[in-house]
Amino acid sequence: MARQLDEQIAGRFPVGQRLRVLDVGMGQGTQALRLARAGHQVTGVEQDATMIAVARETLAAEPEGIRSRMRLVQSDGRDTGVHFLPGSFDVVLCHGVLMYVEDPDALLAGLARMLAPGGLLSLLVRNADALAMRPGLAGDWASALTSFDTTAYTNRLGLDVRADRLDALTSTLAGIGAPLHAWYGVRVFTDTAADGAELPADVETLLAAEERAGRTDPYRQVAALLHLCGVRGGGAP
Template identity: 85%
Template sequence: MARQLDEQIAGRFPVGQRLRVLDVGMGQGTQALRLARLGHHVTGVEQDATMIAAARDAVAREPEGIRERVRLVQGDGRDTGVHFLPGSFDVVLCHGVLMYVEEPDPLVAGLARVLAPGGLLSLLVRNGDALAVRPGLSGDWSSALAAFDTTSYRNRLGLEVRADRLAALTATLDGIAAPLHAWYGVRVFTDTAANDAALPDDLETLLAVEERAGRTDPYRGVAALLHLCGVRG
């Protein structure tokens, strides 16, 4: 995912430009900190108190120069219009958030509103076109059969959440003047791995396979997650 994001940033902005980045639903701040270390100015928004506390601890351990480039805001990603002016950011990230939002279109429209012209919107969503893959590969045939006709599923935390279909999100991005520029699959072959699975000795080879599959048809279409990149007109 980081490699995909870096590829899109490199293709849109001059080398060395310090970008204004908004990370909505940043979790513990993994991407936010990574981008701050690369020299960008990052604002992270997170609603969960435990997650934002972890992010603050992680930022506090960074050198002063990196800490100065990170701003953390506790809040709901749907309130971007309250916190930020239109066109405030060059890059907006919203990774692993839409599956918890019943109606994603207003949230995505709010993200696009704070994106500067020519800016990059990066979404990571559950792939609604491939919900039958995980239960099918696990031999759970009844769940696989039911998954063909729904965009709802139970995630690994045991929560009932929702997935997004590529065609629907493509239409949404068109409607908010941030049309789809590129898309990738994420977790094509590794989605059935256990949460506590040990990292394999050939991790770099595994990542190379996933990266190749994530940009190649037909493999990317059956990935567990989709990484969609829209560009603000």
């Protein structure tokens, strides 16, 4: 996931350019902090008080140069227009958020407005076209059958959430002025791994297999998650 994002950034912006990054629904700030360490100016938005407290604690332990490049805002991701001017960012991240939003179109339109021309919108969503894979591979045939014709599912936290279809998001991104530029599959082979499972000794080989599958049809089409990259104004890099 991080490698895919870095690839898109490297292909779109000059080497060494300090980018203005907005991470909406940043959670504990792992991705935001990684980008700040890489030299970018990062603003993280998170609504959950516990999550943003963890992010602040982690950031406090960083060197001053990194702390000065990162700003944390406690807010709903749908309120970006309240805090920021249109076109204020080169890169906008929204990873693992859309599944909690019943109607994401307004959120996505707001995020697209935050992008400067040529800016990159990075989304990580649950793949609605592959919802039957996890229960099917676990031998839960009844749940697999009910997963084919729905976008609703229960996540590992026990929450009832929703997934997105690639074709629907492609249409949405075109409609908000940030057409789909590239997409990848995430967790093609590893979605059924238990939470907290120990990493295998050949983890680098595993990651290489996941990376290859995430870029290759038909494997990426059945990934648990989809990583979509839209570009404000479209066009090739």
